[in-house]
Amino acid sequence: MRPPAAHPGAAAPGTRPRLHAPAPGWSIDADVVVVGSGVAGLTAALRCEAAGLTTVVVTKARLDDGSTRWAQGGIAAALGEGDTPEQHLDDTLVAGAGLCDEEAVRILVTEGPDAVRRLIATGARFDASTDGDLELTREGGHHRRRIAHAGGDATGAEISRALVEAVRARGLRTVENALVLDLLTDAEGRTAGVTLHVMGEGQHDGVGAVHAPAVVLATGGMGQVFSATTNPAVSTGDGVALALRAGAEVSDLEFVQFHPTVLFLGADAEGQQPLVSEAVRGEGAHLVDADGVRFMLGQHELAELAPRDIVAKGIMRRMRENDTEHMYLDARHFGAEMWEHRFPTILAACRAHGIDPVTEPVPVAPAAHYASGGVRTDSYGRTTVPGLYACGEVACTGVHGANRLASNSLLEGLVYAERIAADIVRTGLHARVPQPLPTSQRPAHPLLPPEARFAVQRIMTRGAGVLRSEASLAEAADRLHRLHADARDALDENGKTAEPGVDTWEATNLLCVARVLVAAARQREETRGCHWREDRPERDDTAWRRHIVVRLNPDRSLAVCTTDTTDFPPTLPQAQEQ
Numbered sequence: 001m002r003p004p005a006a007h008p009g010a011a012a013p014g015t016r017p018r019l020h021a022p023a024p025g026w027s028i029d030a031d032v033v034v035v036g037s038g039v040a041g042l043t044a045a046l047r048c049e050a051a052g053l054t055t056v057v058v059t060k061a062r063l064d065d066g067s068t069r070w071a072q073g074g075i076a077a078a079l080g081e082g083d084t085p086e087q088h089l090d091d092t093l094v095a096g097a098g099l100c101d102e103e104a105v106r107i108l109v110t111e112g113p114d115a116v117r118r119l120i121a122t123g124a125r126f127d128a129s130t131d132g133d134l135e136l137t138r139e140g141g142h143h144r145r146r147i148a149h150a151g152g153d154a155t156g157a158e159i160s161r162a163l164v165e166a167v168r169a170r171g172l173r174t175v176e177n178a179l180v181l182d183l184l185t186d187a188e189g190r191t192a193g194v195t196l197h198v199m200g201e202g203q204h205d206g207v208g209a210v211h212a213p214a215v216v217l218a219t220g221g222m223g224q225v226f227s228a229t230t231n232p233a234v235s236t237g238d239g240v241a242l243a244l245r246a247g248a249e250v251s252d253l254e255f256v257q258f259h260p261t262v263l264f265l266g267a268d269a270e271g272q273q274p275l276v277s278e279a280v281r282g283e284g285a286h287l288v289d290a291d292g293v294r295f296m297l298g299q300h301e302l303a304e305l306a307p308r309d310i311v312a313k314g315i316m317r318r319m320r321e322n323d324t325e326h327m328y329l330d331a332r333h334f335g336a337e338m339w340e341h342r343f344p345t346i347l348a349a350c351r352a353h354g355i356d357p358v359t360e361p362v363p364v365a366p367a368a369h370y371a372s373g374g375v376r377t378d379s380y381g382r383t384t385v386p387g388l389y390a391c392g393e394v395a396c397t398g399v400h401g402a403n404r405l406a407s408n409s410l411l412e413g414l415v416y417a418e419r420i421a422a423d424i425v426r427t428g429l430h431a432r433v434p435q436p437l438p439t440s441q442r443p444a445h446p447l448l449p450p451e452a453r454f455a456v457q458r459i460m461t462r463g464a465g466v467l468r469s470e471a472s473l474a475e476a477a478d479r480l481h482r483l484h485a486d487a488r489d490a491l492d493e494n495g496k497t498a499e500p501g502v503d504t505w506e507a508t509n510l511l512c513v514a515r516v517l518v519a520a521a522r523q524r525e526e527t528r529g530c531h532w533r534e535d536r537p538e539r540d541d542t543a544w545r546r547h548i549v550v551r552l553n554p555d556r557s558l559a560v561c562t563t564d565t566t567d568f569p570p571t572l573p574q575a576q577e578q
Helices: 039-050 085-095 102-122 155-170 238-246 278-282 308-322 332-342 344-352 408-427 452-463 470-494 502-523
Strands: 027-029 032-035 055-058 173-175 178-185 191-198 206-211 214-217 256-263 286-288 327-330 362-371 374-376 388-390 548-552 558-562
Touching: 032 039, 032 191, 039 055, 039 155, 039 214, 039 408, 085 102, 102 155, 102 408, 155 408, 178 206, 178 238, 178 502, 191 214, 214 238, 214 408, 238 374, 238 388, 238 502, 238 548, 256 278, 256 308, 286 308, 308 327, 308 362, 332 344, 388 408, 452 470, 452 502, 470 502, 502 548, 502 558
Parallel strands: 027 206, 032 055, 032 214, 055 173, 214 388
Antiparallel strands: 178 191, 191 206, 256 362, 286 327, 327 362, 548 558
């Protein structure tokens, strides 16, 4: 098996599908457009603006409504006494189960400490001890206390606050409540901006465009592809779907991390579920069954602090053995004062659902949390489409491999966003004046009706959730194909499609990423990291210590390929890198 032989950015731009949408009725010109307002997007935007580039930030909700604000545990970096980047690297490689790009991880852990210090200089206030040093904690997979946190368990909210304030203070142009639709390209297939739809609020209304020679995707995750997730409602895979339609390659999408300790609200609970941070276990909470037995003891040297895939599997196995729908997290020994000081957000969430962790164990079960894979990039965030960059959860830099190490996500967004800005400046990419092709020259992608969103979520939860098999994945693939074919046939036969709008665009994006995830999960016939195949329970390094790369063909079929080794091929031909 071989990686894709040709770079899709070189394909005829007019053959790439686009979402069915009205033509842009307004436009903005910029050097760089950043799509997303989490730690990755706002860091990239601030660095580009500081370098003198005209930068526009487009975000789906308000500036502070992305996934970053929901991050509880913290940001990992070798900042503590006795800790080193090499130790952080070792823990990351172990969690990644043999599929991390070691050079990408080395960049993360060596550049990470200074990146965090720059974040602090920007205004982020992390919790400190009485002597003024950062107060560091541990999470799963870490052998040292290296997680910096803020507000006890409100790290993401504090980082988001600091970056949003910096963006507003610098006067960056922002377009809020805007769903990005498709990538604009020129006659040579190079990036020329994006189309977007402003949802009723903000300075524009309807479909418009931002023309720019550099586009940075920082759109976050795709957790809403499952019925129950820790992700906010806006996490519908829009960036991955846009990149696929533009011809970019995605990789490792089968590795969806299910967070082991999500507050259990019932077997039929749907939508965003409250997270119970891994930091609670880092401070000494125990996982127990209904009889109070600590079932993770003996399963891993770190017990409850094993990497997340191991803990999630341990919980699922015990649930099966006991024929129950959840386990418990017991931290009653913390006492009220520690709960109120260290984990006030989690305490409030539990109490809002009628559970008091001070006096009773908390019911928990795994739920979809983080996409370790995404749009394939190199060490400067460059994708396989010239001028298109990606960072944060939407990207696959190679850092996470088959399973993200706890609290590496905020750091990855921070480090690689800075590298993207530096590359745009270094290459002079921003100096090119884009000449976008009219969107009407590209074939329209049929849209799904709004109710298809829930159909996709239930298909994925049943067939491609924590536990997978060839039978469950085949059924999921068949049902997703039928949704895809029904929409395609309706457009082909009578020219009709669902009415363009946010709900139909989101449903269509979810189907796109679901098809890719299932195709990759069927291809990988082993269990590795957070990809758990019941019918292939063993890890197979001989056949599968390599990456699965997928791209969307112009006819909307999928091209699924496997690399020969753990190394990715270059994202761009040498001639296009400058």
